[in-house]
Amino acid sequence: MLEPNQPGQVPVGQPQPPPDYANQIGEIFKKLPNEIHLFLFSNPGMDDVFSQSIRQAVRAFRDLTSKIIFREYPVDHEMAREWNVDAGPALLFEPDHYNIRWYGGPLGEEGRTFLELLIYIGLGKSNLSEQSLHVLRKIQEPRQVKVFVSPTCPYCPQQAVNAVKAAIERPEVVSLELIDIQCRPDLADQYSAHSVPQAYANDALIAMGAQTEELFMASLDKLEPQTVFIPEIESELVEVDLVIVGGGPAGLTAGIYAERSGLNAAIIEKGALGGQVALTPTVENYPGLTQVGGKTLVDIMVTHALEYTTIFPGEEVIDITIGSPFEVKTSRRRFLAKTILLATGASHRHLDVPGESRLSGRGVSYCATCDGMLFQGKKVIVVGGGNSAVTEALYLKNIGIDVTLVHRRDSLRAQEFLAKNLEENQIPVLWNTEVQEIRGEERVAEVLLKNNQTDDTSTLPIDGVFVAIGYEPSVELAKKLGVALNEDGFIQKDENHRTNIPGIYSAGDVEGGYKQIVTAAGQGSEAAMSIFEDMINPYWTKEKETVS
Ligand code: NAP
Numbered sequence: 001m002l003e004p005n006q007p008g009q010v011p012v013g014q015p016q017p018p019p020d021y022a023n024q025i026g027e028i029f030k031k032l033p034n035e036i037h038l039f040l041f042s043n044p045g046m047d048d049v050f051s052q053s054i055r056q057a058v059r060a061f062r063d064l065t066s067k068i069i070f071r072e073y074p075v076d077h078e079m080a081r082e083w084n085v086d087a088g089p090a091l092l093f094e095p096d097h098y099n100i101r102w103y104g105g106p107l108g109e110e111g112r113t114f115l116e117l118l119i120y121i122g123l124g125k126s127n128l129s130e131q132s133l134h135v136l137r138k139i140q141e142p143r144q145v146k147v148f149v150s151p152t153c154p155y156c157p158q159q160a161v162n163a164v165k166a167a168i169e170r171p172e173v174v175s176l177e178l179i180d181i182q183c184r185p186d187l188a189d190q191y192s193a194h195s196v197p198q199a200y201a202n203d204a205l206i207a208m209g210a211q212t213e214e215l216f217m218a219s220l221d222k223l224e225p226q227t228v229f230i231p232e233i234e235s236e237l238v239e240v241d242l243v244i245v246g247g248g249p250a251g252l253t254a255g256i257y258a259e260r261s262g263l264n265a266a267i268i269e270k271g272a273l274g275g276q277v278a279l280t281p282t283v284e285n286y287p288g289l290t291q292v293g294g295k296t297l298v299d300i301m302v303t304h305a306l307e308y309t310t311i312f313p314g315e316e317v318i319d320i321t322i323g324s325p326f327e328v329k330t331s332r333r334r335f336l337a338k339t340i341l342l343a344t345g346a347s348h349r350h351l352d353v354p355g356e357s358r359l360s361g362r363g364v365s366y367c368a369t370c371d372g373m374l375f376q377g378k379k380v381i382v383v384g385g386g387n388s389a390v391t392e393a394l395y396l397k398n399i400g401i402d403v404t405l406v407h408r409r410d411s412l413r414a415q416e417f418l419a420k421n422l423e424e425n426q427i428p429v430l431w432n433t434e435v436q437e438i439r440g441e442e443r444v445a446e447v448l449l450k451n452n453q454t455d456d457t458s459t460l461p462i463d464g465v466f467v468a469i470g471y472e473p474s475v476e477l478a479k480k481l482g483v484a485l486n487e488d489g490f491i492q493k494d495e496n497h498r499t500n501i502p503g504i505y506s507a508g509d510v511e512g513g514y515k516q517i518v519t520a521a522g523q524g525s526e527a528a529m530s531i532f533e534d535m536i537n538p539y540w541t542k543e544k545e546t547v548s
Helices: 019-031 049-062 078-082 110-123 130-136 156-169 185-190 213-222 249-260 275-279 294-306 368-375 387-398 416-424 476-481 517-536 539-547
Strands: 036-042 068-074 090-093 100-103 143-149 174-180 198-201 204-208 237-245 265-269 310-313 317-321 326-330 334-342 346-348 379-383 402-406 433-439 446-451 457-461 464-467 471-473 504-506
Touching: 019 110, 036 049, 036 078, 036 110, 049 068, 049 110, 068 078, 100 156, 110 156, 130 156, 130 213, 143 156, 143 185, 156 174, 156 213, 198 213, 204 213, 237 249, 237 326, 237 517, 249 265, 249 294, 249 517, 265 334, 275 294, 275 368, 294 310, 317 476, 334 517, 368 387, 368 464, 379 387, 387 402, 387 416, 387 464, 402 433, 504 517
Parallel strands: 036 068, 100 174, 143 174, 237 265, 237 334, 265 310, 334 504, 379 402, 379 464
Antiparallel strands: 036 090, 090 100, 143 198, 198 204, 317 326, 326 334, 346 471, 433 446, 446 457
């Protein structure tokens, strides 16, 4: 079955990028030196959603460029045998040059991966940083990489693109399978990949979650997860007025306000932009937006921030040396900054019960939007009684999961509106109940529960445990710098968001307080304005003058 390459009309109803993006993408493709050959092997007689999304996306892009050559064959065709394709739908990218195949399609978040993949193939190079290239070039033995992803996971494209870059840069060594867990639940089960993204190389787990580009290459080299990347070569230097550590609502808002005040700012984010908001299924209390997906809200904020400021995603701050200026070392480069804003947010709290860490990614999850789809038709519990737990329980119920809320008290901390929703959706709640142990061999099989009023214990057979019990402030960097913390472990600051160290400020969830998206954004704006005023009229110089 051959589909002729016809750049022309896209049938009505097929996804097309909005006109301005379409032009920009068209211009990018025009500059690509190479043709991009795509081969889809689909299951005969089956018009699955993945094959459909591939066809639609290819047609939409092909309308912008004649460089994409697309052919489709049934999976029992001799071409499939030639390239060792034994199951469909599988999309092969330029198989004469690269060993990259995708079991799935550009649905949801994965559209970003698809576009980047096309561009790197068209370029014929990976655009990897010098440090990443340095590590990747050391690898001599073959690496068969598998990255498990899902269309609803905002972290997945970052990790998928890391693997794509490796496969494009070293095709003689690195082969890649991108595996959508909904398209290939058999492979997800075989690898016990019950959270995404998860990356394997030569069947060894090399990463759970998204990594920076350099950390991915280091994990690929060592064939085990790496958590710290020590740069081996001197990186480029960026000089700014303000370095903002953290790209959540506080950091993004601070970037907008700082630049609009005339300050030159840089936002550095090691993980997913948007922080916790990117993982929130639905936000219903951000003014101006009655109901919006967390990831959509993040995209809006990031797009807005990029109008003004520079964002360095996937880059981790490794060290800050206090001085004038501050020297900020990241996993990729150095920054010299007159001021620093710590908007590092907070990270998931753990239950700290037996089985939790061992079965993490094997049925224990901290992100319903990322991993929920894996549990469709199954039975899970959500632990917690706050806004996050209730929002996640509602989301899981909504996508067809049998969900029970387990809460340690007899009343919810969540807002009344959400509590009512929980009742209306008939989600059962186990009150006064604590999880004592999570059990299972390869995967979660049951939980041991204790009623803290009666001390009765019981077991509940279960497929998944979603832990939503709040967040701990991310203060490792603050502690390293000597920034004072309050008795609850959050950064101690004054009304101008100044910390105890002159020139270092804080904003957002790392300061404690109400921890709402709107309050984090407000704190980010306040901090940026305070920094602007202090830079014009530095309070630390005045303090020195008063002392002398
Ligand atoms: P939270 O409000 O701190 O609630 C944590 C919940 O987990 C509480 O019910 C707590 O129980 C329970 N918990 C804590 N430690 C536990 C443990 N070891 N074992 C069992 N249960 C435990 O956290 P959150 O729900 O993640 O929300 C964090 C912040 O984000 C909040 O300020 C929230 O309002 C905000 N948020 C906002 C939105 C939104 O605006 N749309 C959405 C989600 C979250 P107790 O009640 O007994 O303390």
